[in-house]
Amino acid sequence: MSSPNVDFLGRCAKSRPRFAKHVVGPAPTDPFDFQIWSMSGGHLLILEILANIYSQLDTIPPAEEQNFALFCLFGMQFIEHHHHLEETVIFPMMEPEFTTNVLAEHATFSGALHELDKYLKSVLAVKQGAKNGQVIPIVGQAKVPFSASTIKRYMETMIDPLFTHLEHELEWLAPENIRASGLSKARLDQINAKAEEHIQNEMDISLLVFGTRHVRPESYFPPLPWFLAKILVPWVFWWKDRKLWKFLPKSFVPIEP
Template sequence: MSATDTVKVLQDALEVFRPHTKGPVRRGFDKPRWEMSNLHTIILTGLKSVYEKALTVPEEKHRAFVGYCLQWVGYIINHHWIEENLYFTHFPESFTQTQTIFSEHQTFHAKIEEMKTYLTNCLPIGTKWGLRDTVEESASRTQKEPVAFDGARLKAIIDTFIVPLTTHLQAEITYLDPENIKASGMTEKQLEEMDKAVMAHIRSLGPHPLLMYTVYHLPKDVEFPPAPKFVKRILVPWIFHWKGSQWWQFCPKRFE
């Protein structure tokens, strides 16, 4: 796939999510599609930013850029871990799309692991990356010193999984149509219990860097995440920003 095609695939998918991200915070059966559309917007906006910058980052900033790329890797790995362990496990068996979703994850997870391996090989052993991870010696790392970052190689890896990834992310919001959820017999109480489990996990991770990445990869006009404006408009850009600021310099300009 050419670079032009990959960017178009990303942009087309983002346009699919856009109508579902607007408006006030959703509640009840309307919430899952709303929050998932916003989360998928974050994932694809972040990946588009990585892809478009990969060939233009000056060499002296390669290490910081690799760290930024690994924030994306950490974000999507955590996102799918939540889905498979805390989110869709709360849905009743009559919600038949759960196993379909898990199967779709497998169509691109190996390639994301390849991306992770390549990027961590570009960093010294012991470097912190993602949400709580550290670059470690492993069987896949044949050298102790980091390899030179190659933006073309990174883009080539992304090209291999962009179609199954975007296909899955677009399909998932159709599965979460409020009428589908109601038809499965899921109750609002079950949705609340699911939310509590997910939020407990997110709080355990702290605001750095999960909240930062979330806010910096969404349009300004959405209400996600449902946090006070003081947090998103003051704490994030003026206080929390400085921890990991070497990564956030590569974030896209927030769009209206």
């Protein structure tokens, strides 16, 4: 796999304001406005996760390679869960009134994403657990050496098609487009409830910590209950994979207009 000529962090800087502008206020109560708010928040999280991982790849000491590989795997699993949710819940439930080419666009970057997920699991010698963010050691399997350059190549391969797709989704989900499709408020409420159910059932608590600690200070997404955000995440869920949290962002790159 050759490495494309990509300014990875520059590509993040280009998309960051496009995602951030929709989540600088609280969650809308109107479900037609909520779709772009929620999707933008998820996209901004994906961007900050990728930027954070990429910016640290050349700084990881050998003693921390296994921990950082798991941290990277959390990032890929967060992104995979986001797109799995779109393919199995959000966009199918909007049909037939509201249609997109989401599957075709996912195919433009999913190969590199899945190969990176597979590579990180081989570095850790683990297999997938029941939920995203859970892995099971494979007894007797040799670990593949950690390679920052290999991770970079996969990330650089997927960054442009991924962000191009994320930008397209926000265009699709403009409130006026959803209203024009004829989708009802009741259906949108059902979609939101089903998406929340899937997140609760398919995402490990460590992935919740991982995701929420990549939230920019300007962002109101995700709309977590106070007790979950202020008590459970920082004081209970935090401890399970605390060896990884040294890699969380200490600060965020300013958003350029």
